[in-house]
Amino acid sequence: MNKLKIIWLVKICAFTVFLGRAYQLYFFGAPFRAILWDESLLTPIVEGLSNYSWQDYATSSRVNIWINGFTKICSLMFLLAAIISLFWDKIGYKRLKQTIVSLALFVLFFIGICMVKDKNYEYLLFFELFIQFAAPILLLLNIRLDIIENKKVINGLKIAIACTFIAHGLFAMGLIYLPGYFVDMTIKILGLSESQATTFLYVAGILDLVMSVLIFIPKLSKYALWYMVFWGLTTAFARLFAGFSSDFIASSLHASVYLVVYRLSHGLLPLLVLIMEKKLKKEKLPTNEN
Known part of the structure; x- marks a missing residue:
């Protein structure tokens, strides 16, 4: 299954x-x-x-x-x-x-x-795309979808996930610069003031960086990946909620749904790694018991 x-x-x-x-x-x-x-x-x-x-x-x-x-x-x-x-x-x-x-x-x-x-030449923008690169590459590497659940595959996916979340976190913290639309989305969705939104994003950015490290620690990776599933999907759907207008439903959906769609992988790829790790651990259990 x-x-x-x-x-x-x-x-x-x-x-x-x-x-x-x-x-x-x-x-x-x-x-x-x-x-x-x-x-x-x-x-x-x-x-x-x-x-x-x-x-x-x-x-x-x-x-x-x-x-x-x-x-x-x-x-x-x-x-x-x-x-x-x-x-x-x-x-x-x-x-x-x-x-x-x-x-x-x-x-x-x-x-x-x-x-x-x-x-x-803001190179972090390229690193943000690593999750989006990863799934097609995985298809190409496994032409018959004979996925090999080994540490190399899992660690490769974790590196892609970490690159995306680190880049996103550094932007959210404003260490390079704080994208204005990050602040605008946070204000519109959560109803915060600008200073509160900036603080919220800074904390979220720190969590992105921390989780990007924790996914490589075996005993903690599961919890970090679950957070990334949640936060990856949340930030994807944030584009929809921030861009939605009840007065212009069709045009607002037209301008925002595609942003959600290509970012769904930001939550789905961590979920994929969770399932792969779980399967790998189950396969190792009989060996460890003998």
């Missing part, structure tokens, strides 16, 4: 990441221009491989249309990768599905790099 839960969670995690990103790219775009319109980076390429000057390239409506088209194609690829992930063990064509999911994962990496570039 645990094996089925593991397989199901791996597929759901990858599915939600790709589905949420597909919706985002199709309706709201992606930060590709942070790199594709970087003059210092692309001038040698543009002027060396085409007849465009940088000025022509940067102001060209054709280039802008191309970037928009590329974004839509990436969105459709994410959608296809989401469907493949959900029905991974039902679909044949091993190399084809590997290729599509690999390309989608590459685009997700590229989006992460563009986000860092767009925010003045």
Whole structure:
């Protein structure tokens, strides 16, 4: 039964990441221009491989249309990768599905790099995505969903979880900077003042850091992971509650549901590790008793 839960969670995690990103790219775009319109980076390429000057390239409506088209194609690829992930063990064509999911994962990496570039090289933004990278990678590493519940797999997933929570915690504590939307969401959902919201986020950030350490301590990892399941899902659904408006139901859902969907893995992946650890311990019990 645990094996089925593991397989199901791996597929759901990858599915939600790709589905949420597909919706985002199709309706709201992606930060590709942070790199594709970087003059210092692309001038040698543009002027060396085409007849465009940088000025022509940067102001060209054709280039802008191309970037928009590329974004839509990436969105459709994410959608296809989401469907493949959900029905991974039902679909044949091993190399084809590997290729599509690999390309989608590459685009997700590229989006992460563009986000860092767009925010003045704030590298923590990339580390926040590690959980979202992990589920598709797990699919690719276990092409037949023959999940190996060993310490290497579990520790690899824990590292991904820790990277995401540490980055999130450092932002919440304001050690790099405190994102304004963190404060706005906290005020709107909990009804706190700005100073109270800042304090709340600081404490939440400390807990993120502490739990990221505790998941590597065998006797405490279970409790830390349960906290991460709760907090990962809570912060995902916070986007929905903070962005919801009873006066504009459709538009508010349109602008916030996809944010929830691709962040569901922030709570589901810790749950996956919990189940994997539980199964591993059960398998070791007979050996320990003999």
